Amino acid sequence: MSQDTIYFFWDCLQYLINGIAQGSLYAIVALGYTMVYGIIRLVNFAHGEFLMLGAFCGYFALKMNLPMPVAIIASMLGAGIVALIVERALYRPIRNEGRIPALITAIGASLFFQYTGQLIFGADPKTVPPVFTEVIFNFGEINVSNIQVFIFILTLFILLFLWWLTRFTKIGVAMRATSYNLKAAELMGINTNRIIAFTFFLGASLSGLAGILMGYTMSVEPMMGMSLGLKAFVAAVVGGIGVIPGAALGGFILGIAENMIAGVYKSSFRDGVSFFILILILLIKPSGILGKNVKEKV
Amino acid sequence: MDYYLQILTNVGIFITLTLSLNLINGYCGQFSLGHAGFWGVGAYASAVYGVFFALPVDPALNMFISILIGFSAAALCGLLIGIPCLRLKGDYLAIATIGFSEILRIIIMNTESIGGPRGFTNIPKWTTSYWVWGLVIVTTIFMLNLKRSAFGRAIISIREDEIAAETMGINLFHFKLFSFIIGAGIAGIAGSLVAHDQQFLHPNNFNFMWSVCILVMVILGGQGSVTGSIVGAIILTILPEVLKMINSDVATWRVSIYSALMIILMLTRPQGIFGPHELFEKKKFQSGRVS
Numbered sequence: 001m002s003q004d005t006i007y008f009f010w011d012c013l014q015y016l017i018n019g020i021a022q023g024s025l026y027a028i029v030a031l032g033y034t035m036v037y038g039i040i041r042l043v044n045f046a047h048g049e050f051l052m053l054g055a056f057c058g059y060f061a062l063k064m065n066l067p068m069p070v071a072i073i074a075s076m077l078g079a080g081i082v083a084l085i086v087e088r089a090l091y092r093p094i095r096n097e098g099r100i101p102a103l104i105t106a107i108g109a110s111l112f113f114q115y116t117g118q119l120i121f122g123a124d125p126k127t128v129p130p131v132f133t134e135v136i137f138n139f140g141e142i143n144v145s146n147i148q149v150f151i152f153i154l155t156l157f158i159l160l161f162l163w164w165l166t167r168f169t170k171i172g173v174a175m176r177a178t179s180y181n182l183k184a185a186e187l188m189g190i191n192t193n194r195i196i197a198f199t200f201f202l203g204a205s206l207s208g209l210a211g212i213l214m215g216y217t218m219s220v221e222p223m224m225g226m227s228l229g230l231k232a233f234v235a236a237v238v239g240g241i242g243v244i245p246g247a248a249l250g251g252f253i254l255g256i257a258e259n260m261i262a263g264v265y266k267s268s269f270r271d272g273v274s275f276f277i278l279i280l281i282l283l284i285k286p287s288g289i290l291g292k293n294v295k296e297k298v
Numbered sequence: 299m300d301y302y303l304q305i306l307t308n309v310g311i312f313i314t315l316t317l318s319l320n321l322i323n324g325y326c327g328q329f330s331l332g333h334a335g336f337w338g339v340g341a342y343a344s345a346v347y348g349v350f351f352a353l354p355v356d357p358a359l360n361m362f363i364s365i366l367i368g369f370s371a372a373a374l375c376g377l378l379i380g381i382p383c384l385r386l387k388g389d390y391l392a393i394a395t396i397g398f399s400e401i402l403r404i405i406i407m408n409t410e411s412i413g414g415p416r417g418f419t420n421i422p423k424w425t426t427s428y429w430v431w432g433l434v435i436v437t438t439i440f441m442l443n444l445k446r447s448a449f450g451r452a453i454i455s456i457r458e459d460e461i462a463a464e465t466m467g468i469n470l471f472h473f474k475l476f477s478f479i480i481g482a483g484i485a486g487i488a489g490s491l492v493a494h495d496q497q498f499l500h501p502n503n504f505n506f507m508w509s510v511c512i513l514v515m516v517i518l519g520g521q522g523s524v525t526g527s528i529v530g531a532i533i534l535t536i537l538p539e540v541l542k543m544i545n546s547d548v549a550t551w552r553v554s555i556y557s558a559l560m561i562i563l564m565l566t567r568p569q570g571i572f573g574p575h576e577l578f579e580k581k582k583f584q585s586g587r588v589s
Contacts, residue, residue, distance in 0.1 A: 094565060094568070099388055101564045105560070105561055105565070107560070108557040108558070108561040109557070111507070111556070111560075114553075115551075115554045116554045119550060226506075233393065237393065266408070268404070268408050272404040275396075279397050279398065282383075282390060286386060
């Protein structure tokens with residue numbers, strides 16, 4: 001093999017590592033999406049904006065010289081509380097109106113947070129003050145930073161936590177029951193309003209966590225939620241919406257594909273590739289890789 | 299005076315756009331969120347004709363050819379996108395249409411010969427108010443008649459209940475695809491009007507946010523109502539200009555106000571101003587929901 005071919009393979013390996021790190025972030029956001037969709041069948045367009053608001057909470061906490069763990073908790077709580085308010089004020093009153101009004105409300109909420117955020121926080125990207133010292137490990141030609149490793153391990157931990165929560169706790173069983181059949185769960189004495197609110201809080205606080213990590217690796221800006229939210233949704237659909245491991249799988253697939261395309265071909269096609277994958281999946285298996293087919297009945 | 303004429307032209311263009319989306323979203327009930335993509339394809343196609351292939355004839359004739367090209371290009375896109383997308387329903391369809399319109403935008407962004415990210419310049423100015431308002435009138439009459447035709451009743455029945463429509467012998471895919479193609483084509487006409495009016499195009503003028511803006515116009519007026527679409531387009535095109543006159547700071551709140559309006563509308567009156575009804579409607583022709 002010539003020297004160029006060997007370098008090409010090293011480069012591909014590097015893109016793969018970067019893709020896994022970015023895919024972890026998509027996976028964390030997609031988990032929130034998929035849980036909310038699983039429970040009330042709503043495509044929550046405002047999910048990316050919960051992420052943005054969470055990132056800003058973390059940013060301000062770091063600006064006040066608070067340590068990183070406090071900032072992470074602040075962003076998770078901030079995003080979660082905003083989600084609770086949005087759910088109570090906007091989604092709950094129209095939950096029984098059908099899916100399209102709910103979808104429109106979600107788009108409205110999303111745009112409202114984006115543009116009002118731009119007016120309040122300013123449209124310029126803000127860099128988060130560095131707290132970690134970045135250590136780069138070298139394996140041959142590949143560089144892996146400690147932040148990438150941290151994000152990846154965190155994602156695995158979150159997956160394990162969600163698996164434990166939905167399988168072995170009382171609230172997790174209630175969540176599964178609600179997502180299976182809302183009316184029947186209500187008849188069994190489950191307070192479905194509280195379960196839905198809890199799901200929103202959990203999903204949004206995960207996205208807040210992804211937000212501060214994203215802001216830490218890149219920058220914090222009011223429009224950051226838009227493309228990330230759409231991509232996380234794509235990840236959720238690719239993996240099978242409503243299925244928790246599916247969201248993580250979709251996130252990793254998307255992150256790797258994007259970095260590969262951007263590295264090997266052209267970086268301006270980075271945003272296009274996720275939609276391309278989405279359409280491919282919707283054509284081949286609309287319920288997603290891990291999803292189950294549901295037949296429509298009269 | 300020029301300023302008011304420009305606003306009037308914009309109002310006309312947006313009425314055409316809103317009517318075309320109303321055909322897909324309001325009549326046929328297919329929730330499409332990628333309408334700005336068709337608009338952009340129409341605009342770029344007719345701009346390419348205007349810049350590279352313009353015939354040495356009267357501008358009016360050239361404009362006519364340009365509109366035909368805009369219509370066919372967008373309709374072709376509607377066909378190609380509709381065939382895979384219309385197998386999906388509801389929120390899946392919405393996401394797939396967003397995906398396609400974003401892909402179209404990214405392709406335009408990466409094509410150097412039509413300006414790419416710098417934007418497309420030097421498009422000849424052929425659009426006049428007569429063209430804009432003439433087409434508005436034609437589209438309005440077309441939509442009103444369509445609503446009463448067999449084709450219109452078929453697609454309205456698809457909106458009301460797909461399974462019931464299918465049992466009545468309506469080929470769901472066929473009719474959905476047809477309304478998608480016609481809606482996309484009319485959006486292409488609006489695109490060609492905009493291209494020869496502003497003489498400059500940028501891919502970001504056709505992004506997701508504009509799809510949402512057109513959608514809000516349809517919803518505000520009432521999905522399925524022609525008069526509603528016209529009223530919605532007029533209100534939401536003039537509103538930012540009025541805000542600008544009151545105070546130039548208020549104009550920066552445009553999208554915030556739009557989105558807040560959208561939310562409030564959904565919470566208080568989800569069917570829009572008119573619902574599926576027209577302003578002057580004889581009972582005989584009523585095609586709205588029977589409750």
